[in-house]
Amino acid sequence: GDSVTQMEGPVTLSEEAFLTINCTYTATGYPSLFWYVQYPGEGLQLLLKATKADDKGSNKGFEATYRKETTSFHLEKGSVQVSDSAVYFCALSGTNTGNQFYFGTGTSLTVIP
Amino acid sequence: ETGVTQSPTHLIKTRGQQVTLRCSSQSGHNTVSWYQQALGQGPQFIFQYYREEENGRGNFPPRFSGLQFPNYSSELNVNALELDDSALYLCASSSGTGSYYEQYFGPGTRLTVT
Numbered sequence: 001g002d003s004v005t006q007m008e009g010p011v012t013l014s015e016e017a018f019l020t021i022n023c024t025y026t027a028t029g030y031p032s033l034f035w036y037v038q039y040p041g042e043g044l045q046l047l048l049k050a051t052k053a054d055d056k057g058s059n060k061g062f063e064a065t066y067r068k069e070t071t072s073f074h075l076e077k078g079s080v081q082v083s084d085s086a087v088y089f090c091a092l093s094g095t096n097t098g099n100q101f102y103f104g105t106g107t108s109l110t111v112i113p
Numbered sequence: 114e115t116g117v118t119q120s121p122t123h124l125i126k127t128r129g130q131q132v133t134l135r136c137s138s139q140s141g142h143n144t145v146s147w148y149q150q151a152l153g154q155g156p157q158f159i160f161q162y163y164r165e166e167e168n169g170r171g172n173f174p175p176r177f178s179g180l181q182f183p184n185y186s187s188e189l190n191v192n193a194l195e196l197d198d199s200a201l202y203l204c205a206s207s208s209g210t211g212s213y214y215e216q217y218f219g220p221g222t223r224l225t226v227t
């Protein structure tokens with residue numbers, strides 16, 4: 001079945017460091033891929049998405065490229081800020097499962113000044 | 114534009130009891146999905162409703178049931194509560210059932226079963 005494997009956390013970075021959170025997926029067909037962020041005490045917020053191979057999603061300095069050849073959708077940011085501290089979830093929505101989302105286990109990021 | 118809202122925020126129930134959680138979808142959205150998020154885990158899909166009909170179900174027992182109303186709001190009902198049902202329950206709405214539609218999440222209902 002469809003699934004997402006996400007880099008284990010927690011991750012601690014200094015402010016202005018480069019961030020990469022790895023995400024790989026298993027799916028039949030051509031899924032859509034998403035990154036969501038969950039700040040402490042809040043619900044999930046959509047960060048970015050990509051709906052076909054080679055698409056790059058971007059938002060608030062974060063980027064992720066849909067790589068079908070490596071079944072990956074890694075999240076990157078060139079310079080993190082303290083306000084980026086949160087839990088990040090990779091998710092997919094498969095072509096055979098409609099709008100049902102499969103989430104990774106989440107990666108906790110803490111950015112220290 | 115009003116976002117997804119959920120009620121109540123927190124709930125404490127005893128094992129064996131029944132609970133109803135409520136969700137109002139974002140304006141213009143006709144699809145509602147429910148997820149269970151255990152502590153430290155990613156959300157797990159429970160089921161989805163599209164135009165008042167169930168449109169997909171995850172690996173949850175029949176004691177998890179739901180409804181969607183003509184205004185697209187939704188309820189999640191859980192019967193015969195078990196300790197393992199303690200979790201954050203998230204509702205999400207979207208404007209369709211295609212895989213490319215993003216889902217917009219509410220803040221969740223924290224259920225504690227004692």
